[in-house]
Amino acid sequence: xxxxxxxxxxGLVILVILSPLGVILPKYFKAGTAWGEWGADEMRxxxxxxxxxxxxxxxxxxxxxSGYIFKGWDEKGLGHLSLSxxxxxxxxxxxxxxxxxxxxxxxxxxx
Amino acid sequence: xxxxxxxxxxxxxxxxxxxxxxxxxxxxxxxxxxLNAKQVPLLAIGAAFSFVIMMFNVPIPGGTTGHAVGGxxxxxxxxxxxxxxxxxxxxxxxxxLFGDGGITxxxxxxxxxxxxxxxxxxxxxxxxxxxxxxxSNRRVIxxxxxxxxxxxxxxxxxGFEFGIQPLLHKTASGQALYCPYGxxxxxxxxxxxxxxxxxxxxxxxTALVVKYLQKQDLGLLGDGRG
Numbered sequence: 001x002x003x004x005x006x007x008x009x010x011g012l013v014i015l016v017i018l019s020p021l022g023v024i025l026p027k028y029f030k031a032g033t034a035w036g037e038w039g040a041d042e043m044r045x046x047x048x049x050x051x052x053x054x055x056x057x058x059x060x061x062x063x064x065x066s067g068y069i070f071k072g073w074d075e076k077g078l079g080h081l082s083l084s085x086x087x088x089x090x091x092x093x094x095x096x097x098x099x100x101x102x103x104x105x106x107x108x109x110x111x
Numbered sequence: 112x113x114x115x116x117x118x119x120x121x122x123x124x125x126x127x128x129x130x131x132x133x134x135x136x137x138x139x140x141x142x143x144x145x146l147n148a149k150q151v152p153l154l155a156i157g158a159a160f161s162f163v164i165m166m167f168n169v170p171i172p173g174g175t176t177g178h179a180v181g182g183x184x185x186x187x188x189x190x191x192x193x194x195x196x197x198x199x200x201x202x203x204x205x206x207x208l209f210g211d212g213g214i215t216x217x218x219x220x221x222x223x224x225x226x227x228x229x230x231x232x233x234x235x236x237x238x239x240x241x242x243x244x245x246x247s248n249r250r251v252i253x254x255x256x257x258x259x260x261x262x263x264x265x266x267x268x269x270g271f272e273f274g275i276q277p278l279l280h281k282t283a284s285g286q287a288l289y290c291p292y293g294x295x296x297x298x299x300x301x302x303x304x305x306x307x308x309x310x311x312x313x314x315x316x317t318a319l320v321v322k323y324l325q326k327q328d329l330g331l332l333g334d335g336r337g
Contacts, residue, residue, distance in 0.1 A: 004329035005152045012156060015163045022167040022178070031170030034177055035300050036273050036290065037115050043291075051117075053280060053288035058117030063210030068166060088209060089166055093159045096204050100158045100197060104151030107143045107196075 012093070019089040020082035023068070027078060065091070112180070112269050112301075113165075113205065114220055116213030118290040120280045123272060128218035134226055135199065141192045150189065153331070157185040158197035162204065165211075169312060177309040180224050180265070183232030183258040184317045188331055191233040198225035219272050223265045232261030232317075245332050251322045258317035259310040263302060266309070270294075270301030 025031075033042060040050050040058060065071075068088035073080040146154070164181035171177065186194035199221050205211040212220045239253035274294030277287050290297065324332050 004331055005156060007327065007329065008153075008156045008160075008331075012159055012163065015160070019163060019166050026168045026170045026176045029170040030174065031168075031176045032174045034112075034168070035175050035304065036118060036269070036292075036297070037113060047287070047291045049286060051287045051289055051291055052282065053120060054117035054290075056117070057213070057215055057289075058115060060116060061207075061210065061214045063206075063208060065208055066210035068209050068211070085166070089163055092162050092166075092204055092208065095208065096158045096162045096201055097155045099200050099204070100155035101151060103196065103200070104146070104148075104154050107139060108146050108148045108151060 016086070016089045016093060020085045023081045023085045024078055027081065068092075112177070112220075112224060112266060113202075113212030114216040114269060114272065115210075116215050118213070118276065119216050119219055119272060120276055120289045121215075122279060123276070124215045124218060126218075127216075127222045127272075131218045131221050131226070134195065134222075138192045138195045142196060145190070146193060150193075153189055154193055154197055157189050157194060158201045161185055161198050162201040164316065165201070165205065169308065171304065171308050175304070177304055177312075179258075179309065179313040179316050180228055180262060181313075181316060182224060182228045183236065183254070183261045183313065184320050186229035186233035187236055187254060187257075187317070187321065191230045194229035194233070195225050198229060219269075223268045223272075227268055228261045228265040231264045232257040235260055246325045246328075250325070250332070251318050254321040255314040255318035258313040258315075262310045262313040263305045266301045266305035267298065270298040273297035273301070 033039070038046065040055065043054065044050050065084075065088050067074075069081060069084040070087070073084050161181040165178050168176040168178050180198070182194060182198050185197055189197070202212060202220055202225060203217065206214055206217050206220070236253045236257035239256060240247075240250045243249040271294065273290045273292060274297035276290035277293045280288035282288060321332065
């Protein structure tokens with residue numbers, strides 16, 4: 001099992017290294033936001049107004065690394081975007097793995 | 112496919128949290144019975160894989176993007192109940208830390224991507240591969256078809272949840288309160304873009320990794336019992 005999962009961990013590291021492609025490709029092809037994931041400005045452009053409930057709910061949570069980008073790095077070019085993305089992937093995976101190992105320990109603790 | 116805060120009204124958000132709480136409870140109960148300590152790293156890898164694969168935004172003509180979920184592969188490897196927990200954790204980290212998917216919409220997002228998707232994918236994979244040998248091509252094809260259909264199922268659910276909002280919530284003057292697009296727009300857009308593009312990506316990712324795992328013969332396939 002150890003050797004088996006070692007290869008999967010390596011696969012995961014490769015995905016992390018490649019992750020900036022997830023921000024580079026959409027920028028390169030000038031793709032906008034995913035359907036149904038627009039912010040307030042885009043919403044106003046699309047339908048002509050900002051729905052009242054949307055306006056209230058959409059701003060209630062301010063994620064520390066919103067969009068996998070460091071605050072203020074949005075307009076600094078692809079290099080900064082890629083670096084933010086890479087750091088977000090590493091941090092996100094570290095936290096996800098930590099939670100899962102913790103949950104896994106609880107779930108496998110037989111009475 | 113990550114519904115942000117503000118697109119679903121309180122009724123829909125509450126409804127999906129109310130559905131997910133017993134599913135999460137049942138999942139922990141079942142996983143507690145079936146999971147052994149040796150599988151815990153695999154559980155963690157599954158969650159991490161799902162987390163990072165969703166960061167690979169793929170641009171499509173028309174100026175929008177989408178991504179694979181990886182959930183079908185996770186379900187094939189560790190079973191649908193364990194996959195439900197793994198993807199839930201990935202989605203929660205994405206929502207809380209990275210604002211990808213809303214907090215109020217987390218129940219709905221988990222229903223679509225951590226419940227409907229791995230379960231649909233797992234049982235389609237099981238049904239098509241049936242009794243075929245672990246190393247057979249039939250299992251690779253089964254994995255691909257399962258990925259394609261399961262992502263499209265999840266996308267349809269997402270489109271449906273978007274689309275019922277104008278029916279549920281409107282001001283007196285007829286303006287939408289939450290998602291402004293009805294079923295006639297949201298459902299065909301969500302389903303269409305996943306049938307045309309993103310479903311194929313999920314199919315490719317799932318089938319290729321299953322093929323790789325067959326070649327490596329790591330003993331990871333075939334023991335993904337729920």
